[in-house]
Amino acid sequence: MYSGIPMNYNFNEIEKKWQDHWAKNQTFRAKNNCDQPKYYVLDMFPYPSGAGLHVGHPLGYIASDIYARYKRHKGFNVLHPQGYDSFGLPAEQYAIQTGQHPAVTTEENIKTYRRQLDQIGFSFDWSREVRTSDPAYYKWTQWIFIQLFESWYNNSSDKAESIDTLITVFETDGNAKVDAVCDDEIEVFTASEWNAFSIEQQQEILLKYRLTYLAETEVNWCPALGTVLANDEIVNGVSERGGHAVIRKKMTQWSMRISAYAERLLQGLDQIDWTDSLKESQRNWIGKSVGASVTFNVIPNDTGSAKYKIPVFTTRPDTIFGVSFMTLAPEHDLVSKITTDNQRAEVEAYIKATAKRSERDRMADVKTITGAFTGSYAEHPFTKEPIPVWIGDYVLAGYGTGAVMSVPCGDQRDYDFANHFNIPIPNIFEGIDISEEAYGAKDNVIIANSDFLNGLSYKEATKKAIVALEKLNQGEGKTNYRLRDAVFSRQRYWGEPFPVYYVNGMPQMIDTKHLPIRLPEVEKYLPTETGEPPLGRADVWAWCTESNTVVDNEKVNNTTVFPLELNTMPGWAGSSWYFFRYMDPTNDDVFAREKALTYWENVDLYIGGSEHATGHLLYSRFWVKFLKDRGFVSIEEPFKKLINQGMILGTSAFVGRIVATGDFDGSEDVQTIHTDFFVSKPYADLIISDAEKAKQLMEIIANHYSVENKDQKFARPFTIGVSPTHVKVQYVNASDELDIQGLKSDSEFGDDYKDAIFVSDTGAIITLDTDSDDTFKVSREVEKMSKSKYNVVNPDAICEQYGADSLRLYEMFLGPLEQAKPWNTAGITGVHGFLKKLWKLYMGDSGLNITDAEPSKDNLKTLHKTIKKVEEDIENFSFNTSVSTFMIAVNELTAQKCTSKAVLEPFLVLLSPYAPHITEELWSLLGHEASISTAAFPQFDANHLVESSKNYPISFNGKMKFTLELPLDMSKDDIEKTVMAHEKTIAQLEGRTPKKVIIVPGKIVNIVG
């Protein structure tokens, strides 16, 4: 243990001491009953991966920790918790490979995370830790799922209500008047019909209304992962995790009726303080478009007499007279029904061809226009003219109705399609040329050739067209959203089990008082041979309605014991509400007690990565709105302010390996051979630009191989090039010089560098046993931090070598929080040196160097300008600039030889959010018993910054030439006189008379002429 007062800054001892102290005294425990104003600072909780943290991960945590500590100094009761999103795919993939239970590896990974987090000195309230994979936690995830099941969305009240209110309506009035968000095509029934339905029939109907429902849906199936994926888990047509192929497949799945909340999710964005880009991605994801639904009647053809209707959605009902064809998605249900015999072969061939194209091909190739004519015609609602009905894969089955009214003059895709298939392109825009391309803009159009819409603008024509369509009963105004209901089932093991069992195929909820339903044990984490999810392997996975327990599968009799659901919940289930659990983490009666919920309300500041824009952040908002509707919480939005921290990139290091190209064996085949020669960066540049130098090196190489190794092939003429090869950044110093010995003896590279010959800056071969001055420089490049690029920097090593305070300061010092920026360990010596200077300022050479001396004017000026700047910076989340400010302050106070306690004590408080360990240590050396975190933030006093004079920049035509110290209270006239009389002014003017003299008192003087 640490004792006495060391003269040197012994960060390892100091940091360990205070981390232990904080943990032991629960210094950062948030109070639930408190008169202080609350402040809730949250980080997006991590998935505990096996790789542990690299220096990029803590960036956001450091920023939020600074803010949390700052808010404590400002008198707030701060909730700053941390936990783990501990269900997830990687642990399960690892389990499949090794047989290790995911719970075991997860526990190990969490231990590593915790150790790494602890050593950085975060002020987390660990007494509130949550883990999504903990049954005490997922009990409530299951509970929320049940609440969603027991709810429907009433459009009339614009909120979710208990399913009981819906049943009451059905019992008394049937469903004709119900305005709900529900499945399409629900049959209308009366009250008496409802009451006559069997229980199963009733349940089947209710399922179409519930906010979470079981339905056969077309899903994104990932064969490699053996599970379905949500839209936001697919990036560029492949799985976000692992990059595996994804195909469309119909499966019975739990879904969440998030589409019910589309409008509120959109509107709510205006109420929250998020970045515009993040709000924009959510807006795009929700994808609201306002327009009309229009129904086209199919003209009965020779083969069929049925009267089919084609409903379409359009944002441009004003262009309805420009329709010259219709296009259906190839998957559209009507296609097979309306295709004429003549066209059947062609249509079927086309459908087959498009089905074969993967989603990825379709996305990659948007230029090729394909389609087929069905042979059928639809009737134009107004002109009654026949319109040919085509199919084409540019129309998406999943959006709108899967069919479009094609207006080639107003939509480029329709235009291209019409051109390709020689379909007429009628022009309905007055004075607009459409011979080259469609005119898609809505502004400044005047509709023509459109009967009763002639002469109208987009807005007027849209209104009028909708009214006319409504009169015909063939359309109405409609708003469409791109946002689809979210698939909630995963065919995986390591996730929350559903509290669901099946009676005659109908899902039944387990009563909430029997929760949690714990994840069963399985012997293998793979799907069953019959293709069921891993839970299908569990032996004890049936629900007994008598004992209300999970029992052996063999007991299933479908009268009292029923099979349980085999899917598990997706990763976003547990993370959609965890911020509430921190408020009351151990409560076993409710997910969080009301008192805690009303005190802490919502998250004031949320920091995390932007990759969660359309997943976690949208789902959380959805669940919170739902919980509010049902009266469980009182807030509408979970995260008031949100900041995305930028990614920290790695600075990769490369050694230039010489590759030789030539015909080495006389076979006349040109080969490229990787030699054992590596060249230093400056020399590599030289041989590329200087043929003479290259020749010299070639000779050396040829000699090496032919003489020493008796390898004749290099004696022939050849050419050389430099191939950059990644090496570990650990072997490179601040001057980009390589530790050759270190690299050679690194076991991870094996024998790669055993025979390596390193050529120095000057072109000399570096020998390791002589102490020459030859150095070898690597080339560098900024890339994403990743193990394969050997540029990963572990915070453990940084903490050991420089300390957590240095790490914290440096991460902030790198640049603006929200920007991506490269990490380069070399630069950390700057902030580390600052901490040493700070230590020296307080400790002197022979012990505490603090006196009760009156602070000087300069001391106070330095202190107060620092208070002002740091406070402004923290409020603006500009942490990088306050680190500079601290450096300037310490430089100034050192130069001023300041020893005044009245200045040095408050300065520690300013710095403590950034560098909590060293400030806590110095604070206690100053005689304080209580933690520095309890100290009040210093008060800024502008009086200390008042100046009597100003060093005016004197510019000529806007260019500053010299400065002049003048009193601040000097009048404009006097300033002009003084400046004009100055010898440097006279010299500048060279006899010219200035046209104008601009004087801004306290700012500048500009002489024009």
Place this chain on the structure above:
RNA sequence: GCUCAAGUGGCGGAAUUGGUAGACGCGCUGGAUUCAAAAUCCAGUUCCUUUGGAGUGUGGGUUCGAUUCCCACCUUGAGUACCA
């Protein structure tokens, strides 16, 4: 293609109610200290053809004055992708 960011020394970056461009730090150069190295300290460090001139991606514009405001363009990064 569309949307949103961002372009400033060798590097990370600072400066925005328009007013001394390059703060702070890294690196580099020179010096002190040292047997030597590390560490520490001091000085210098945008560029150039240097009694001066140019300069914040490029070209224009507004202004006494533009990194900051306006217009056009270029480049890079992120997101999104046939959404009717």
